[in-house]
Amino acid sequence: MADRELTFEIFRYNPQKPETKPYLQTYKLKETTGMTVFVALNMIREEQDPSLMFDFVCRAAICGSCAMIINGRPRLACKTLTKTLPAKIKLFPLPVFKLIGDLSVDTGTWFRHLSLKTESWIHTSKTFDPKAQEERMDNKTALEIYEAERCIECGCCIAGCATANIREDFLGAAGINRVARFMVDPRDERTPEQYFEVVGSEEGAFGCMGLMACDDNCPMELPLQMQLAFVRRKIAKIGLGVKEKKGVKLA
Amino acid sequence: MLLQKTLSKSNKTDLYLDLVELTSGLLLVGFLWTHMLFVATILISQDTFNKLSEFLDTYYLSYIGIPFIIVIALFHFVIAGRRIPTRIQEQRIVWRHAKMLRHTDTWTWVFQTITGMAILVLGGIHVWMITTGWPIRAINSAERMESFWWFYLVLLIVGEYHAGFGIYRQFVKWGWFPRKPIGYISKVITAIILVLGLAAMVVFVQLGGTL
Numbered sequence: 456m457a458d459r460e461l462t463f464e465i466f467r468y469n470p471q472k473p474e475t476k477p478y479l480q481t482y483k484l485k486e487t488t489g490m491t492v493f494v495a496l497n498m499i500r501e502e503q504d505p506s507l508m509f510d511f512v513c514r515a516a517i518c519g520s521c522a523m524i525i526n527g528r529p530r531l532a533c534k535t536l537t538k539t540l541p542a543k544i545k546l547f548p549l550p551v552f553k554l555i556g557d558l559s560v561d562t563g564t565w566f567r568h569l570s571l572k573t574e575s576w577i578h579t580s581k582t583f584d585p586k587a588q589e590e591r592m593d594n595k596t597a598l599e600i601y602e603a604e605r606c607i608e609c610g611c612c613i614a615g616c617a618t619a620n621i622r623e624d625f626l627g628a629a630g631i632n633r634v635a636r637f638m639v640d641p642r643d644e645r646t647p648e649q650y651f652e653v654v655g656s657e658e659g660a661f662g663c664m665g666l667m668a669c670d671d672n673c674p675m676e677l678p679l680q681m682q683l684a685f686v687r688r689k690i691a692k693i694g695l696g697v698k699e700k701k702g703v704k705l706a
Numbered sequence: 707m708l709l710q711k712t713l714s715k716s717n718k719t720d721l722y723l724d725l726v727e728l729t730s731g732l733l734l735v736g737f738l739w740t741h742m743l744f745v746a747t748i749l750i751s752q753d754t755f756n757k758l759s760e761f762l763d764t765y766y767l768s769y770i771g772i773p774f775i776i777v778i779a780l781f782h783f784v785i786a787g788r789r790i791p792t793r794i795q796e797q798r799i800v801w802r803h804a805k806m807l808r809h810t811d812t813w814t815w816v817f818q819t820i821t822g823m824a825i826l827v828l829g830g831i832h833v834w835m836i837t838t839g840w841p842i843r844a845i846n847s848a849e850r851m852e853s854f855w856w857f858y859l860v861l862l863i864v865g866e867y868h869a870g871f872g873i874y875r876q877f878v879k880w881g882w883f884p885r886k887p888i889g890y891i892s893k894v895i896t897a898i899i900l901v902l903g904l905a906a907m908v909v910f911v912q913l914g915g916t917l
Contacts, residue, residue: 615809617804621796
C-alpha cells in the first residue's frame, strides 16, 4: 500500500482572479505510511505548488477548518487517511459556504450568522456572581449538552445537505443541533414559544427533508438524526400547544 | 429585515404543512397496503375477491373511500411536493449534489419525487379506468390486467417504492424509532406487498387468458 503513487485532482479557482476559469489541476505524490489528505496537501504545497489554497489549524479533528469534498463526500482532510481512498483522489471545496479560493472556504461568516439567528447564548435573568459556587447540574443533562457541544462547526453536514444546498436560509443540522443544546440546558430561561420563534419554520426544524446526509457524513459522528428529530418533535408540541409536564425542562 | 418576508410571516404554517405532509402520507401508505392486501384476495379465490368487493359496495365503503383517498392524494401531492426544487438552477444543484455525494438516502429521495410525479399521472389513469369500469369484480379486473399488465407493473413498482421510502423517511424525520431497523422493516413490508401484488397480477393475467 505504502508505495502507491497518488494522483490528486484538485479544484482550482481564485475569485480574486475571475479571468481564470475554475479548473482541475493534477498533482502526483508518493504515498507514505499513515498519510492523511491533510499531510498530502501540505507536501504538495511545499514541494510542488505554493499557490495552492486550503485551510487547516489543528490537524487533529478539533478545529474543523480542513473540511472539504474528498472523492465526492464531505470529510476532514486531517482525519482522512489516504490508504482508505483509491489512488485517484478528487478534492473540491465545500459547497454552500463562500469560496475564498481553491479548497478554502469561509465557514466563519455562516456559523456566526447561525449563532446570531439561533441566539446561541444562555438567556438568563440572573446576574453573574463570580464569588458564588457554580450551579449544579445533573450528570445526564450535562452529558446531553456535551454531546451536542462536540460539534466542531466544520460544515460537513451543511455541505452534504441537499436542502442547505438550495435554500440559503436553512439552518441545517449544525444549527438545529445547536438549538437542541440550549433546549436541554436548564440555565437557559427561554420559553417554549421563544424557541418556536427561533426554529419553528422551514428555515429550521421543518425544513429538514430527512435525507440524513448530515448524519452519515458527520466527522464527529454526532447523533444528528436524533437531534433533528428531537427538535422537530419538541417544536411541533410547542406549536400545537401540548403542555410538557411541570418542573421538567424541554428535555 | 425584509418587508415582504416580515409581512408574510405566519407563525404556524410550516408546522401545519409538515403535519399535513405526515398525516396524508401515513393515510396513503395505510390505504395502499390495505388496497394491495384486498387485491391479493384473488390468490385465495375469485369468490373471496368478489365477496370482499361486494361487501365494500354494500356498505358504501368504496363510494366514501375512493373520493376521500383522491382528495388526500391531491393534498399530499401539493404539500409534500412543495419540497421539490422547481427552479432549473435548483434542479441542477440537486442532481449534481446527488451524483457527487453517492449517498443512498439522497438518491432515494430524488427517486421519491420522480415516483411521486409518476403516481400522480398513472394513479389518475388507474382511478379513471376503475371508476368507468365499475363494479370491481374478478372478471373485470382480469380483463383489465390481461390488456394492461405492463401499466399495472409500473404502477405497482413506483407506488410501493414511494410508499416504502416515504414512510421510512417520515420515521427518520420524527425519530420515533432508530433509523436502521425502520429502514429494514419498511423494506421487508414493501417486498412482501410487491410479491403479493406480482402474484395477484399473475393470477389475474392467467384468469384473463381463460376468458
